[in-house]
Amino acid sequence: MTLNAPTSSGKGEGPAVERALAYAREHREQNLEDLRRLLRQPSVAAQDLGMEDCARLVAAMMEEVGLKAEVVPLAGGHPVVYGELDAGAARTLAFYNHYDVQPPEPLDEWESDPFSAAVRDGMIYARGVADNKGNLVARLKAIQAWLEGEGRLPVNVKLVVEGEEEIGSVHLHDFVHHHGGRLRDARGVVWESGSRDARGRPVISFGCKGILYVELVARGANQDLHSSQAAIVENPAWRLVAALNNLKDLRTDRCLIDGFYDDVRPPTERELDLLRRYPLEEAEMLRHWGISRFIGGLTGLDLALKLFYEPTCTICGLVSGYTGPGSKTVLPRAARAKLDFRLVPDQRAGDVLEKLRRHLARRGFGDIEIRLLGPEDPGQTPADDPLIEVVAESARETYRTEPVIRPRMAGTGPMYLFNRDLGLPTVSGAGIGYHGSLVHAPNEHCRVEDYHLGVEHVIRLLDRFARVEAPPRRPREGALP
Amino acid sequence: MTLNAPTSSGKGEGPAVERALAYAREHREQNLEDLRRLLRQPSVAAQDLGMEDCARLVAAMMEEVGLKAEVVPLAGGHPVVYGELDAGAARTLAFYNHYDVQPPEPLDEWESDPFSAAVRDGMIYARGVADNKGNLVARLKAIQAWLEGEGRLPVNVKLVVEGEEEIGSVHLHDFVHHHGGRLRDARGVVWESGSRDARGRPVISFGCKGILYVELVARGANQDLHSSQAAIVENPAWRLVAALNNLKDLRTDRCLIDGFYDDVRPPTERELDLLRRYPLEEAEMLRHWGISRFIGGLTGLDLALKLFYEPTCTICGLVSGYTGPGSKTVLPRAARAKLDFRLVPDQRAGDVLEKLRRHLARRGFGDIEIRLLGPEDPGQTPADDPLIEVVAESARETYRTEPVIRPRMAGTGPMYLFNRDLGLPTVSGAGIGYHGSLVHAPNEHCRVEDYHLGVEHVIRLLDRFARVEAPPRRPREGALP
Numbered sequence: 001m002t003l004n005a006p007t008s009s010g011k012g013e014g015p016a017v018e019r020a021l022a023y024a025r026e027h028r029e030q031n032l033e034d035l036r037r038l039l040r041q042p043s044v045a046a047q048d049l050g051m052e053d054c055a056r057l058v059a060a061m062m063e064e065v066g067l068k069a070e071v072v073p074l075a076g077g078h079p080v081v082y083g084e085l086d087a088g089a090a091r092t093l094a095f096y097n098h099y100d101v102q103p104p105e106p107l108d109e110w111e112s113d114p115f116s117a118a119v120r121d122g123m124i125y126a127r128g129v130a131d132n133k134g135n136l137v138a139r140l141k142a143i144q145a146w147l148e149g150e151g152r153l154p155v156n157v158k159l160v161v162e163g164e165e166e167i168g169s170v171h172l173h174d175f176v177h178h179h180g181g182r183l184r185d186a187r188g189v190v191w192e193s194g195s196r197d198a199r200g201r202p203v204i205s206f207g208c209k210g211i212l213y214v215e216l217v218a219r220g221a222n223q224d225l226h227s228s229q230a231a232i233v234e235n236p237a238w239r240l241v242a243a244l245n246n247l248k249d250l251r252t253d254r255c256l257i258d259g260f261y262d263d264v265r266p267p268t269e270r271e272l273d274l275l276r277r278y279p280l281e282e283a284e285m286l287r288h289w290g291i292s293r294f295i296g297g298l299t300g301l302d303l304a305l306k307l308f309y310e311p312t313c314t315i316c317g318l319v320s321g322y323t324g325p326g327s328k329t330v331l332p333r334a335a336r337a338k339l340d341f342r343l344v345p346d347q348r349a350g351d352v353l354e355k356l357r358r359h360l361a362r363r364g365f366g367d368i369e370i371r372l373l374g375p376e377d378p379g380q381t382p383a384d385d386p387l388i389e390v391v392a393e394s395a396r397e398t399y400r401t402e403p404v405i406r407p408r409m410a411g412t413g414p415m416y417l418f419n420r421d422l423g424l425p426t427v428s429g430a431g432i433g434y435h436g437s438l439v440h441a442p443n444e445h446c447r448v449e450d451y452h453l454g455v456e457h458v459i460r461l462l463d464r465f466a467r468v469e470a471p472p473r474r475p476r477e478g479a480l481p
Numbered sequence: 482m483t484l485n486a487p488t489s490s491g492k493g494e495g496p497a498v499e500r501a502l503a504y505a506r507e508h509r510e511q512n513l514e515d516l517r518r519l520l521r522q523p524s525v526a527a528q529d530l531g532m533e534d535c536a537r538l539v540a541a542m543m544e545e546v547g548l549k550a551e552v553v554p555l556a557g558g559h560p561v562v563y564g565e566l567d568a569g570a571a572r573t574l575a576f577y578n579h580y581d582v583q584p585p586e587p588l589d590e591w592e593s594d595p596f597s598a599a600v601r602d603g604m605i606y607a608r609g610v611a612d613n614k615g616n617l618v619a620r621l622k623a624i625q626a627w628l629e630g631e632g633r634l635p636v637n638v639k640l641v642v643e644g645e646e647e648i649g650s651v652h653l654h655d656f657v658h659h660h661g662g663r664l665r666d667a668r669g670v671v672w673e674s675g676s677r678d679a680r681g682r683p684v685i686s687f688g689c690k691g692i693l694y695v696e697l698v699a700r701g702a703n704q705d706l707h708s709s710q711a712a713i714v715e716n717p718a719w720r721l722v723a724a725l726n727n728l729k730d731l732r733t734d735r736c737l738i739d740g741f742y743d744d745v746r747p748p749t750e751r752e753l754d755l756l757r758r759y760p761l762e763e764a765e766m767l768r769h770w771g772i773s774r775f776i777g778g779l780t781g782l783d784l785a786l787k788l789f790y791e792p793t794c795t796i797c798g799l800v801s802g803y804t805g806p807g808s809k810t811v812l813p814r815a816a817r818a819k820l821d822f823r824l825v826p827d828q829r830a831g832d833v834l835e836k837l838r839r840h841l842a843r844r845g846f847g848d849i850e851i852r853l854l855g856p857e858d859p860g861q862t863p864a865d866d867p868l869i870e871v872v873a874e875s876a877r878e879t880y881r882t883e884p885v886i887r888p889r890m891a892g893t894g895p896m897y898l899f900n901r902d903l904g905l906p907t908v909s910g911a912g913i914g915y916h917g918s919l920v921h922a923p924n925e926h927c928r929v930e931d932y933h934l935g936v937e938h939v940i941r942l943l944d945r946f947a948r949v950e951a952p953p954r955r956p957r958e959g960a961l962p
């Protein structure tokens with residue numbers, strides 16, 4: 001038998017993948033212990049807590065399963081841990097993950113130490129278990145299962161594990177710019193995230209919205225004044241309110257920035273078809289959030305299109321003057337608004353920032369300071385890319401249910417660096433979370449069974465990727481160093 | 482010599498007032514010690530700190546100088562201390578003061594304990610010394626100087642000393658309603674405040690703006706959501722911004738509430754004349770506050786008219802979502818604005834509240850909650866009332882400079898309970914503060930010399946009030962219980 005030769009066998013699992021699966025099933029206890037090992041290592045990027053130790057631990061765990069690992073320093077940032085194994089296979093698949101986690105605060109709301117990785121009632125509780133250390137270790141364990149159970153990997157693998165996802169992937173661009181060549185022979189990227197919805201269905205998607213996060217600052221006098229002076233001294237809070245009012249039309253829920261929608265790409269027929277097939281759980285969302293309707297009273301496809309295909313303009317924060325209990329008669333010295341714009345292809349964060357600046361200046365608000373707090377572009381993998389079906393079909397086999405396939409998440413990630421800048425099809429949906437995982441919140445957790453199924457999903461995914469007809473590579477050679 | 486008979490002598494000080502002044506000058510040390518005694522007694526209404534003890538101390542100090550004192554309880558509030566002396570005189574003058582003080586916080590910014598009444602470099606430092614215990618004790622000391630130095634008071638006196646001025650005079654209305662009859666024979670009220678401007682001129686005024694202080698609350702989902710949901714879930718921060726934008730026109734700086742200006746009374750010729758004679762210290766204000774111009778580029782009489790005769794609509798506070806450093810992608814569950822409206826005669830706080838409610842409801846913002854945090858009506862004494870010249874002329878003699886006479890303060894106080902509801906002419910301007918007294922701020926202080934001059938001002942004021950041609954009483958008998 002020639003290793004690594006793609007076979008044309010259709011459905012069903014061959015004996016090779018069975019041996020890998022068997023190995024994983026025999027080593028569930030060890031696999032869980034190895035996950036807990038990584039979970040016990042704090043790695044809070046925002047607080048620079050345990051980052052170097054965690055990067056070294058990830059590299060060590062890669063080496064233990066048989067990968068070649070390297071901690072790649074990034075000037076001014078936390079390193080990327082890069083791992084690879086050239087199995088001599090015809091295909092190469094890349095994985096993107098991150099080893100950093102959100103801050104665990106508020107600590108007193110945790111029922112067990114967020115870095116103790118407590119297991120109880122079939123759950124494992126830890127900061128980062130669902131986002132995203134569980135997914136990372138499941139992938140390592142799948143690779144190990146192939147190597148130990150079958151003696152070989154069906155595809156070459158390349159793992160990019162960054163340390164700044166939770167703080168906006170500040171330096172991932174530098175890694176892709178300087179080291180993207182390492183992914184030259186990859187034919188796709190499996191994204192970091194993945195979870196099961198309330199009906200147990202794995203959710204697969206292959207695009208991310210981008211984001212432009214800014215703070216607007218309006219300034220008045222050099223000190224807070226007694227509010228009786230408001231008759232003659234300009235109030236920056238009113239200026240901020242007027243400026244904000246120029247950014248959004250509440251009746252249409254449209255952003256008013258000149259040219260904001262110019263580069264919005266409409267959904268393709270295939271994308272529309274996917275959205276039609278998996279409607280949102282509307283009643284459940286309304287009930288859970290305590291609201292009576294969605295914006296504009298939308299439902300069905302219209303609602304899904306608004307959620308996934310429209311860019312947003314959102315006040316995330318607002319502060320000025322006195323905000324405590326009761327009254328204080330103060331004329332504020334400054335007023336601030338935090339805004340996020342969720343962007344869709346082919347918008348670009350830098351372009352929208354320029355448009356925002358021009359829009360406000362033209363309307364007489366050029367004095368309002370615009371502070372850039374976070375830009376990420378949107379990224380979209382074509383809906384006909386075979387990698388999508390590779391992830392979906394291996395999910396069907398693993399979870400014995402039809403996955404939900406969404407063209408795009410409503411949220412943001414640095415996917416564009418891969419699927420737009422490197423031209424690599426990138427698909428999300430191989431993960432171990434579920435709808436109740438409390439990602440970013442106290443008591444983040446996963447079901448232990450989901451973790452083990454996640455390992456099996458990746459085992460099958462590697463097999464399918466080796467066997468599927470060659471995915472068309474969309475080269476973006478110019479972007480590769 | 483017949484005691485208490487008004488004399489018709491014009492300028493110059495008679496021997497009686499000279500004896501009172503001499504007594505005060507001989508007892509400066511004791512007068513200062515008695516002020517320090519009251520300053521050392523904390524009386525923070527907002528924190529319910531020392532209030533009863535302070536009320537009893539004020540009553541005791543009244544008795545010590547020869548007044549009949551009573552602590553008048555008010556249901557649910559801090560008591561009024563009421564003092565009077567029937568001197569058998571033809572005229573009766575009332576005084577309004579308060580014994581409560583602002584909270585002393587932030588404590589670490591004080592150079593000496595705010596309740597130690599430290600004297601250094603000719604200043605006396607204490608919470609409440611300028612606002613308003615210094616004025617109160619100066620009045621008691623002036624009464625004592627007459628009684629001890631001359632053996633009689635030239636007028637009957639009635640002192641109303643409340644304990645809730647710094648928290649909006651919540652129960653003073655109840656006192657006036659139930660006990661206003663005690664002021665039946667008064668022919669005027671000397672107001673609590675008074676200070677000298679940067680040029681050393683005493684500032685006299687005889688009106689107050691009113692205030693309507695509200696909090697607007699817009700609500701969305703039952704929890705803060707991930708901001709990616711902003712595409713489909715309404716954002717209360719945008720609703721609040723839109724609602725606020727319906728309240729103010731920034732180009733004209735006019736409030737847009739329907740009917741807001743209906744009851745605004747224009748200035749009389751006499752009021753205009755006063756405003757022309759004492760222009761604002763514009764250059765100094767601009768420099769001190771670090772601004773380049775006043776609203777609309779106004780100067781001179783236009784600026785003064787705007788400050789004193791226009792009602793305002795002011796955002797005092799604004800808060801929603803995430804307000805900390807950096808970015809957090811959150812769709813806020815609620816948004817709040819604190820607004821104050823400074824009102825002018827003949828606006829009424831209750832009426833403006835109703836107009837605000839109707840205005841927002843008509844424009845589709847009926848869901849925004851309006852929480853009433855503080856209403857006070859405006860009050861204005863007629864500009865031709867003789868009490869104004871009594872205060873001014875005794876100030877001229879005491880400070881040897883021309884006082885500034887302003888028809889109205891830009892700020893707010895419960896003056897309307899006296900000059901509107903009881904029909905008693907009420908005049909402010911006999912006080913011991915100066916422009917640098919840091920009222921409501923850390924290190925509040927007064928010049929010791931100003932305190933002693935304040936005693937002399939009141940001594941002369943009592944004399945002049947006895948001697949001036951009878952001030953026309955504007956009876957509002959209906960308001961007297």
